[in-house]
Amino acid sequence: MSNDETVAAGRTEALDERAGRRPTIYDIAQLVGLNPSTVSRALNKPGRTNAATEERIRAAAAELGYRVNPMARALPTGMTGTFAIVLPDITNPVHFDLIRGAEQVARTNGRTLIVSETEGSAEIELETIETLQSSVDGLLVVASRLTDDELAPLARSKPIVAANHASQSLPSVIPDLAMGLRQAMDHVHELGHRSVAYLGLSGLQMGRTRWDLTLDLATSRDISLVEIAVNAPSIDAGADALRRVRASGVTAVLAYNDLVAHGLLRAARNAGITIPDAFSVIGFDDIFSAELAAPSLTTLRSPLREIGTRAMQTLLDSDLNRVPSRVILPLDLVIRDSTAAPSR
Amino acid sequence: MSNDETVAAGRTEALDERAGRRPTIYDIAQLVGLNPSTVSRALNKPGRTNAATEERIRAAAAELGYRVNPMARALPTGMTGTFAIVLPDITNPVHFDLIRGAEQVARTNGRTLIVSETEGSAEIELETIETLQSSVDGLLVVASRLTDDELAPLARSKPIVAANHASQSLPSVIPDLAMGLRQAMDHVHELGHRSVAYLGLSGLQMGRTRWDLTLDLATSRDISLVEIAVNAPSIDAGADALRRVRASGVTAVLAYNDLVAHGLLRAARNAGITIPDAFSVIGFDDIFSAELAAPSLTTLRSPLREIGTRAMQTLLDSDLNRVPSRVILPLDLVIRDSTAAPSR
DNA sequence: CTGTTAGCGCTTTCAT
């Protein structure tokens, strides 16, 4: 009889039909002779279906190499299983550790991480967040260029947590600046420095706070403080500042971050200036290159990775209408070779 | 009459109904009194709809703050507008520039980038790719731990391009190893070195190729070459190798990458050994810290960023059934202070 | 040029 042939043809046809296509719960349902909704239940709500059928379904799923389609799931549930981290500049090593921490937590929780860069522009940041919002379950904004007033309304549709910068309206995870700066100031004070420069990005919110704190600490220690502006948190910007540092006559400088400090070190070396003889340098963050530099860099170690993990954790169990939490992580001074007693 | 009231009530109701919810094309359609499909057309296929209505629709969309839902779009089209980059270790600075390049190209093309780490495990990599596959339009695999045979079938459902490592079956973007290594060998040879160590990861495919190339180059220059294995492409692994390097009696070493070289430099410094007096060191990649190190590192500069951009471009205009392209980018030796003539 | 209709893959009531 041609019965066999028909069956065989039917099978081949079915296989052909889904050639290339990834199997769906319909394919599984057909294979085990059940309804797709049962397959869905079996796969996602263990226990809410007969143990034996659940087994059959799982077996069929495995056989077909089935993977759930997150997009299709996102539509009815509104849950995408992915989070986004948006930051000004992927280049900055500071952000790497932070991304790494966030990614690790996301991954171990079965979530996916989208990384997006804003080039330090507020408009791009706004645009990015709005675009991403329907694709994610939440956002991590790092060193945001947006104001609290701009961020707050955005956070009403999907949770947003601020990482590495404070926020009134958002949950945030930040390093304890006051603690760190106090240690830095104590250190230079004990070494005998009385004239210090702060190499900062005056434009940013975090920059301002840091300056204010530093000024208070300096004043109370009878240290004179000058501000020298750098226009970017980068190596080159730090190198550019060398002339002004020298001109200022200070004996120690607190750099906005390690990149800026690296730039200063590099420029000094190229100019034949020896550090810490000419002046001491303290960085911020303790990126991996800090200890490799010549001289190795005294710096405030920011728990970047932990900031990333804590921020992602906060995001994972965040509840849209709950009072914003604030996590403040300790900051420690790592003393290396770029600081010493002033030579004059 | 209560007509006004009714209308007003209706309006408020409609507004209430979509409170919190992001507006959809249905909301726009309702607002302008047209069919959702017309809205879809107006927004996506400019020209295929009456100019006036298109304008009205765009205005309404803007008024409501409409944003397309990529998930919803992905379902019927199969296009998600996002790509994934999967790599062994986000920590590795080498990957940063690569990510940065890829992200930049993705973003300027309106695409989103998912970053995923595999911890250098082949199983995790496989799992990751399979999971991600339905969420993306293509994958970028960096320094894959999977074999060509494993990768090839995966690449049948969504395009995959290999970055920074060669592949037979996949389009790939790689640095010109032969060119780079030749320069490195010429450099040490000219300096007078005749006994060199290669500090490599013997497990990896790329590691093997590099070793083979290096061996050929050494042999033809009458340089004796020994292999010293490091178990990870990391600073610590490099530091661990110091004893073996010293024991080998070589006068120059080619490190697997800059991290390994950094580790060696650091260990040497800690042990009071001066480089390049004791032995010369050549790194690989030219990550940003290479020039900051003490001594600054002679290294093969890999066009990491360009590898990232070219790979993403390849992915963007990749066609599932086309012969895999291969882009080979030049590699240059950057001579700094970690290499010098042998002192013995 | 615009409307109708069906469907992408999955979840979720509501029945049975």
Added chain:
DNA sequence: ATGAAAGCGCTAACAG
């Protein structure tokens, strides 16, 4: 415990 049916937001024939 399982099935039937509707719907998430959008696109894509196909009609008109």
